[in-house]
Amino acid sequence: MLAAAMPLARLVGVRGRFLTVVGLAVVLAFTVLARPEPSMVRASVMALLALLLAAVGRRARGIPLLCAGGTLLLLFDPxxxxxxxxxLSLSATAGLFLLAPGWQRALAERGVPHRVAESLACTAAAEAFCLPVLVSLTAEITPLSIPANLLAEVFVGPATVLGATALLAAAVWPPLGRAVAWLAQWPTDGIVAVARSGARLPGAAVPWAAGLAGSVTLLAAYAAIFLNLAAVGARKNARKNTHKN
Known part of the structure; x- marks a missing residue:
């Protein structure tokens, strides 16, 4: 929403701290419109903190911003x-900050186009961090969630912006709101179609242990993969140093 609203504000001549005020208003208004669910509140608080830091000339950094936002919300509502x-919202965002940049660079170094590398790295990183929480709830792993999210990604922006615009337009003139909502249904239907089609495919869900046992088992698998990759990397570096000598 900020990506859509801020260029419009600049286009009509809003500058400086007034631009920050516009950003704050957009975040608060969208939170109210979309209803303050936990994931929405997390995103809104982080956006507000980032805008406030920008207003005082400070650069917002991902992990400190995430920790500050999460801590403030837990203090307000334990x-x-x-x-x-x-x-899940905190986990996905942490994955984007911690894993996605490195994975994107690795994909780009292997010749994957920038946009594809970015989407794939972000989707996989968010999924990797969310899985330990998801398995405790669903008792299954969904291998097809990464390609499904990649397909659904193109619909998310239009659905969000058009949906919020429909709500605002309906408050001004209901027929206009219905017209914009008719447009918003198409990207929304696209997300639903991807989810339903993916869920019907073979191997869409793999049974896994539920509860804390499932989370711990998955984290142990993560640790084993990490240690194996670290050992392979160390052997490769050792061979390179041997050849250089």
Whole structure:
């Protein structure tokens, strides 16, 4: 929403701190319109903190911003610690900050186009961080979620912007709101179609242990993969140093 609103604000001549005020208003208004669910509140608080830092000339950094936003929300409402939506939102965002940049560089170095590398790295990183939480809830792993998310990604921006615009337009003139909502249904239907089609494919869901046992088992598998990759990398570096000598 900010990506859509801020260029429009600049186009009509809004500058400086007034631009920050516009950004704050957009975030708050969208949070109210979309309803303050845990994941929405997390995103909104982080956006507000980033805008405030920009207003005072400070650069927002991902992980400190995520930690600050999450801590503030938990202090305000400790029961969020029991919300799967809040945990998944924090986990996905942490994956984007911690894993996605390195994975994107690795893909780009192997000749993958920038946009494809970015989408694939972000989707896989978010999924990797969310899985330990998801398996405790669903008792299954969904291998097809990464390609499904990649396909659905193209619909998310239009669905979000058009949906919010429809709500605002309906408050001004209901027929206009219905017209924009008719447009918004198409990208929304696209997301639903990807989800339903992916769920019907063979291997869409693999049974896994539920609860804490499932999460711990998956984290142990992560640790084994990490140690194996680290050992392979160390052997490659050792061979390179041997050849150089």
């Amino acid at each position: 029961w969020l610690a029991r919300s799967y939506g809040f945990a």
